Amino acid sequence: MTSATPRPATGDRSEAVLSRLQLLVTRKLDGLLQGDYAGLLPGPGSEAGESREYRPGDDVRRMDWPVTARTTTAHVRRTVADRELETWLAVDLSASLDFGTGRWLKREVVVAAAAAITHLTVRGGNRVGAVVGTGGGTAAPAGWRRRPPVAGPGVLTRLPARSGRREAQGLLRALAGTELRPGRSDLGALVDMLNRPPRRRGVAVVISDFLAPPEQWARPLRKLRVRHDVLAIEVVDPRELELPDVGVLPVVDPETGELHEVQTADPGLRHRYAEAAAAQRAAISTALRSAGAAHLRLRTDRDWLLDMVRFVAAQRHARTRGTTR
Secondary structure (H helix, E strand, O other): OOOOOOOHHHHHHHHHHHHHHHHHHHHHHHHHHOOOOOOOOOOOOOEEEEEEEOOOOOOHHHEOHHHHHHHOOOEEEEEEOOOOOEEEEEEEEOHHHOOOOOOOOHHHHHHHHHHHHHHHHOOOOOEEEEEEEEOOOOOOOOOOOOOOOOOOOOEEEEEEEEEOHHHHHHHHHHHHOOOOOOOOOOHHHHHHOOOOOOOOOOEEEEEEOOOOOHHHHHHHHHHHHHHOEEEEEEEEOHHHOOOOOOOEEEEEOOOOOOEEEEEOOOHHHHHHHHHHHHHHHHHHHHHHHHOOOEEEEEEOOOOHHHHHHHHHHHHHHHHHHOOOO
């Protein structure tokens, strides 16, 4: 059941998970950072470099028209990656993240993903900051077990961008210690916090389960992509994709406290649930792709770090082929 009282055990567990991440992330991800300087996303940077032939997937805004005119073959201008980048994390810590049926809770995967991104970027003088969205909290009314509490508006918090490993660790501790309140944060407003005030070109990472309707956050994300390289990390639990056959299953919405009883023995219901979940995830993927964001999906029942390593390796490989999406 959801209540307004915070659960200390969750924060303690998140802190324990965070304390194990440093060695784990360093050992697995450091090997990807050998060679030329590059961040998590092999972004274009701002300094002009050499030209090469156009390949499908290249950004047409980087067409090198003089070379194209001389050679009669489409060329794009390479750019040199900036060595001092500013990376901002938009971290959704709504009550729906306090859930997990796999090896991890969703909020633990969120903190772990933030730790991996921070490790990949906070070197060479890079700065890392974050904006965090939580539910607004609620006071449970009398008889709240029968009538769900009404959640207040979401709370948005900004953690300023700073350089240095000590500051980055402080940011991660602040994320791990954030109290999850009932209610859903406004993901659109959270993303829009990265648009104001305007910042120089950098990397923006949005970490959420993206359960809010796409029309709420798609437009701010497209606006963010105009100026920054954007990575969207979607955190998913397997029970959000399909239901097991376990008979009558009591389900509590962590954001509203509303209780439902679901008859999972009904194969038709399980099939409809799986179809609806697949359609929802397809709509999320379409909205992220339309916004021009790189998309990484992490699951609570999988090795999230291995999935992230594969994603970074694929991004680096795509860079050598001339496309990063």
